Amino acid sequence: MDLKRNRKLNQIRKKILDYYQQVEVMDDEIKDALNFLKRLNFFTISTTNLVFPNDFSLKYKKFSFKIYYADDLKMHYVYHQNKKLFFPKSMTPKHIRKYYLSICVEQDAHSPHCYLDNNFHVNDGDVCLDIGAAEGNFSLGIVDKASKIYLFEAEKRWLEPLEATFDPWRNKVEIINKYVSNKDTNEYVRLDTFLKSERAADFIKIDTEGAEEEVLQGALDLITGKKIKIAVTTYHNYDDERRLTEFLKRHNFNIQTTNGYMIFLSDPNLSRKYLRRGLIRAQN
Numbered sequence: 001m002d003l004k005r006n007r008k009l010n011q012i013r014k015k016i017l018d019y020y021q022q023v024e025v026m027d028d029e030i031k032d033a034l035n036f037l038k039r040l041n042f043f044t045i046s047t048t049n050l051v052f053p054n055d056f057s058l059k060y061k062k063f064s065f066k067i068y069y070a071d072d073l074k075m076h077y078v079y080h081q082n083k084k085l086f087f088p089k090s091m092t093p094k095h096i097r098k099y100y101l102s103i104c105v106e107q108d109a110h111s112p113h114c115y116l117d118n119n120f121h122v123n124d125g126d127v128c129l130d131i132g133a134a135e136g137n138f139s140l141g142i143v144d145k146a147s148k149i150y151l152f153e154a155e156k157r158w159l160e161p162l163e164a165t166f167d168p169w170r171n172k173v174e175i176i177n178k179y180v181s182n183k184d185t186n187e188y189v190r191l192d193t194f195l196k197s198e199r200a201a202d203f204i205k206i207d208t209e210g211a212e213e214e215v216l217q218g219a220l221d222l223i224t225g226k227k228i229k230i231a232v233t234t235y236h237n238y239d240d241e242r243r244l245t246e247f248l249k250r251h252n253f254n255i256q257t258t259n260g261y262m263i264f265l266s267d268p269n270l271s272r273k274y275l276r277r278g279l280i281r282a283q284n
Contacts (some may be wrong), residue, residue, distance in 0.1 A: 009045045012265070013037050016274045030275055032136040033261050047265070048105055053275075054260050056132040057111035063101055067093045073164055083140050086161035103201045104139050112278030115205055115231040120256075120281045121144060126202035129191065131215055136162050138205050143169050150194070150201075154179040154187070180208065182217035192220030203229045210236035213243055223251060223284075230282040235264045238273035244280055 006041050006176060020026065020034055033053040040049065049057040069076050070086070076093060077086045078100055087096050106113035118212070122128060122142040130139045133153040143149065143166070143259070150174060153162060155161055159177055164174040181188040195201065212232050216223070234241040241257065248255050261275035 005047070006045055008121055009047065009050050010042050012263075012270075013040060013045060013050060013061075015271070016263070019271070019274060029242050029260055033275055045227060050103070051097060051263055052111060052113075052260075053263060054110065056108055057105060060101060060105050060108075063104065065097075065100065067096055070092060070164070075161055075164060077161075077164075080137055080142055082258075084165060085135060085137060085140055086158045087163040088133065088161055090157065099135075100146075103135070106278075107137065107141075110260070112258045112262050113233070113235075113250075114258060115279065115281075118229070120229065120283070123204050126205045127200070128205070128260045129201050131191075132207040132209065133159060133162065134207075136165050139173065140165060142203075143173065146203075146248075149173045150176060152176045152178060152180050161262060179211070180206075180215045181211060182214045182219065191215070192219055192221040195222060200226055201228060204231070206230065206232040208233075210240070212236070212240065215249060216244075216247055220251075223253075230280075232280050233277040233278065233284065234280050235278050236267065238267070238269055238276070241277045241280070248280065248282045251284075253284045255280050255282045257281075 014233045017034065017037055032262050036053045036055065048060055049166045051126070053120050065078055067076050067078055075086045075089055076096055098242045105111060108114060108119070116122070122145050124145050128142060128146045130149060130151045133139060133151045135158060136151060136268065138153050149172060151162065153159070153175065154177065156177065159175065166175070179188045180191060182190060184190055184193050190192065200202065206215050208215055232244055234244055245255055257277045258279045262278045263272065263274055264276060
């Protein structure tokens with residue numbers, strides 16, 4: 001047990017519980033999250049069940065999987081939905097175990113971070129944009145359905161493993177090493193600029209560490225007056241849910257937030273809003 005880590009996590013847990021004692025009006029899902037936090041203690045708390053204060057997170061306490069090594073590529077990989085998902089050479093098996101566990105938890109069907117569900121999904125033949133792809137787990141999950149995937153990832157450490165992961169589908173997966181934003185520079189690109197001469201997209205997934213609104217601002221031609229689905233994260237900044245809701249409604253999208261709440265421990269402004277919705281699913 002990491003005593004120092006547990007001590008810090010419990011301090012955060014207590015701050016959250018103390019804060020919400022002063023809040024008079026709460027929805028039932030906030031109450032459920034707080035009741036979950038109350039049941040945790042110094043010995044049972046983990047980063048996973050603090051980030052995802054819901055019973056579903058507990059089943060990952062004993063979650064196990066095998067990590068493989070590709071001698072020819074000198075990279076480790078796991079099987080994700082029966083497909084090889086590669087990781088950077090710099091990542092050790094210990095790091096990979098922790099990282100892959102986190103993405104499995106966040107994409108659990110009961111997670112507020114889950115991009116898709118039975119009523120909001122990628123259809124056969126869709127053109128999809130994966131904005132902020134990281135290791136590419138989202139695109140790997142839809143690669144058999146999509147007719148084309150544009151996969152945007154600015155961090156160079158992911159490029160080699162992404163090429164390895166999607167090599168079997170290189171005829172329909174294009175990897176772009178740029179940030180997606182509301183401007184065009186050597187490092188940044190607007191979706192409207194990138195897709196100017198291409199077929200319009202059918203599905204956009206956006207997870208860009210707090211720059212989600214800038215991505216949408218650079219895609220007004222793409223999303224205006226066209227039938228499209230957008231899954232966009234809303235937890236990186238304390239007011240993301242409000243701002244992104246207002247933006248999408250102004251552009252005639254029907255929106256639905258995922259169930260439950262998250263606690264984004266990496267935000268230095270965490271205390272401004274502890275419990276946050278994880279995702280908006282929008283369609284017009």
